[in-house]
Amino acid sequence: MxxxxxxxxxxxxxxxxxxxxxxxxxxxxxxxxxxxxxxxxxxxxxxxxxxxxxxxxxxxxxxxxxxxxxxNGQPQPHLLALETRYWASVEESIPAWEHFLLGKGPHPTDGPAEPPRRASTAKDQGRPPRPKPRTAR
CATH class of the missing domain: 1.20.5 (Single alpha-helices involved in coiled-coils or other helix-helix interfaces)
Structure with a gap:
């Protein structure tokens, strides 16, 4: 076994x-x-x-x-002067634009008060000529 x-x-x-x-x-x-x-x-x-x-x-x-x-929270002096002149310009032009925007008068740049421009003026100042107004199509 x-x-x-x-x-x-x-x-x-x-x-x-x-x-x-x-x-x-x-x-x-x-x-x-x-x-x-x-x-x-x-x-x-x-x-x-x-x-x-x-x-x-x-x-x-x-x-x-x-x-x-x-x-330092203070803008540079020349930028501050530019900003001040910009806002003064805006405030001076508000009345003319206000009449136009309220629909009570012509566009501020279309008025007869603007003297006719010579073509050489823009070139003399070193700026490009202004664009011609567009006619409605």
């Missing part, structure tokens, strides 16, 4: 050893994968920190640029 059990037992022992060998291989693979994941997590953390630092630096640079563009 013992001899009949011996070949069966030998088969089981071989299968057992095969299973243990495969188990050891799988454990090695799992350990390798675990180490690989640890390395990937570490690299991801480093990339994340680098990106955070880069974003912070970019935000600071943008803030500096914005502050520089705003200046």
């Amino acid at each position: 013992m001899s009949a059990e011996l070949p069966g037992e030998m088969e089981l022992i071989e299968k057992h050893e095969e299973i243990l060998g495969r188990r050891a291989e799988l454990l090695e693979q799992m350990e390798g994968r675990r180490e690989q994941l640890k390395i990937e997590r570490k690299q991801q953390l480093e990339r994340s920190k680098a990106a955070r630092h880069r974003n912070t630096t970019l935000l600071q640079d943008l803030q500096e640029i914005e502050d520089h563009l705003r200046g």
